[in-house]
Amino acid sequence: MAARRVKKTTGKRTKARTGGRKTTRRWSKKVNETSDAMTLDKGVFKKSPHAIALSLKRSAERSRRRKSTPFRSAMSMLTFYVNRGGKNLSAAQKKKLNQAKDELRALYGKTG
Secondary structure, three states: OOOOOOOOOOOOOEEEEEOEEEEOHHHHHHHHHHHHHHHHHHHHHHOHHHHHHHHHHHHOOOOOOOOOOOHHHHHHHHHHHHHHHHOOOOOOHHHHHHHHHHHHHHOOOEEE
């Protein structure tokens, strides 16, 4: 009996099917453009952890589009950025962003 070869897949789709035309899916771009997410300062995630936290706090408190408290909106945006970066974030970047989460909690008087 001949052995059958089974193609292994990861289960992830990298291309959207659009009638013969292959385009890369940009779900995070769509979220940023169409959601009620707050408007952030340019280059905010390239700063120090304390500066990131201050900028997110300022943006969250100014925003009129948020649906929750300023703290939850700011933390949500930071978490979204970390999740969107995924495996492309270096260990140093992840560490800096996690420190920014701690700074944000401290600014709002929240303890872990």
